[in-house]
Amino acid sequence: MLGSATAHARNRCVEVSDTVGEHVCSSYGDSWSIERKLPVTFRFGLRYAELSTDGLSFKESFKSKDRPKGYVGYSYAGEALGTPTLSGVGGDGGFTFLVVGQLYTGVDGGLALGSTRTATFTTGKHTLSDSSGVDVLFLHGGVPVGYRIPLGRASLRGEVLFGGVLAAVSQRYEVEGRRDTASATAGRWLVEPRVAGDIWFTQHVTFGAYAGVNLLDSRGHALGLTFAWHHRAFDGDMSLW
Amino acid sequence: MREDLSFARVARVIVASSSLAGISGVMGCHVGMAFAVAGSALDQPPYRAEAIAAELGPSSVRTIGCLDVGLAIYERDHRELVDVHVGNRCGHPESLDLGKLAIQGVDTAGRPRLITLHDPRNEIIPLHVGAAEKGRERFRMENAHDLTRLCFDLEAIAPDAPAARPAPLCFERHTGWLPARGGLT
Numbered sequence: 001m002l003g004s005a006t007a008h009a010r011n012r013c014v015e016v017s018d019t020v021g022e023h024v025c026s027s028y029g030d031s032w033s034i035e036r037k038l039p040v041t042f043r044f045g046l047r048y049a050e051l052s053t054d055g056l057s058f059k060e061s062f063k064s065k066d067r068p069k070g071y072v073g074y075s076y077a078g079e080a081l082g083t084p085t086l087s088g089v090g091g092d093g094g095f096t097f098l099v100v101g102q103l104y105t106g107v108d109g110g111l112a113l114g115s116t117r118t119a120t121f122t123t124g125k126h127t128l129s130d131s132s133g134v135d136v137l138f139l140h141g142g143v144p145v146g147y148r149i150p151l152g153r154a155s156l157r158g159e160v161l162f163g164g165v166l167a168a169v170s171q172r173y174e175v176e177g178r179r180d181t182a183s184a185t186a187g188r189w190l191v192e193p194r195v196a197g198d199i200w201f202t203q204h205v206t207f208g209a210y211a212g213v214n215l216l217d218s219r220g221h222a223l224g225l226t227f228a229w230h231h232r233a234f235d236g237d238m239s240l241w
Numbered sequence: 242m243r244e245d246l247s248f249a250r251v252a253r254v255i256v257a258s259s260s261l262a263g264i265s266g267v268m269g270c271h272v273g274m275a276f277a278v279a280g281s282a283l284d285q286p287p288y289r290a291e292a293i294a295a296e297l298g299p300s301s302v303r304t305i306g307c308l309d310v311g312l313a314i315y316e317r318d319h320r321e322l323v324d325v326h327v328g329n330r331c332g333h334p335e336s337l338d339l340g341k342l343a344i345q346g347v348d349t350a351g352r353p354r355l356i357t358l359h360d361p362r363n364e365i366i367p368l369h370v371g372a373a374e375k376g377r378e379r380f381r382m383e384n385a386h387d388l389t390r391l392c393f394d395l396e397a398i399a400p401d402a403p404a405a406r407p408a409p410l411c412f413e414r415h416t417g418w419l420p421a422r423g424g425l426t
Binding site for chain 2 (some may be wrong): 017027029031032035152202203232235239
């Protein structure tokens, strides 16, 4: 009773004993048993992604207060950019948890930046032209569902990422004698099957790589390198059989 | 009108998916990185075979299947405590049932006595030691006062190694508890 009275001071559990049966903040087996460890994995890494411009509908994104009253933003089809794909490099990450056996799901997302050379074209009253430097931004997010095959110190994974990708392209524009830079955004659903491989560096840490294609985009490819921390040692299983 | 409605619907879908992508993209990256780095930094290294024997001395350790199990006995505040160290040598989880640990003591008059681990919450249930994991649990032994000798029979604590026949681990009280040669007598 004394333990429970003092253990939760200021909402932070303070352990009062190091002996089983007298712990107030932990339980027997917390530090070593797989049953007491949530099968959660956190990961982050590098991602290179390509996105086809075909079929994308870009729309200028702007704040009303930054434009004259009644201003109508520009929009155009992705093909008008004059480049078949947009590409970017950046970071991605997320977390997954084992649902049953080695079947997992979770949340995954990332951000990538790139550069592209776009055509000069007119849409409505706007004339758009290439903006130098970093002018492509990708944001992607979704839910991965996958299965891990343990191969000893390595593992092979097949997964599918269900989600969406947002592409933003920055361009110079000219309208009614006014020149500025603005960005237009377009979205696409993502159904990205991936093949991934991991190497265990410790019982909790893996380095890996993946390659994926977006089934909804003929030129939508992605490659990634990942670093992951697995709360449950070897995800509970590293054996071949 | 039909076109406007269709465009509005598409725009809403795009905005919704973009927001989702943006939020989970940025969040996913940050959350994944923060927890992966923190977890890795706090990680303990994988268990190496014989590491417990190196720490406690080989006469305090038995290997049962994949598990190295080591014991250390001592007295604190007039209570007899036992530290159970366990390490999994293998790449898969191994079951450990410390509820099956059989403990017998000998008192100062030479009489045998059965000893149990203090478990008021019935916590000591069969669990699996994670692959390459190491752990330690501290138990109070009940009915363990005035003993001169303690023997721990580990034969039934590793259900995944039913054929293992580890010799009992025995300890004698001198100034403190030290590993003993031989069995209970």
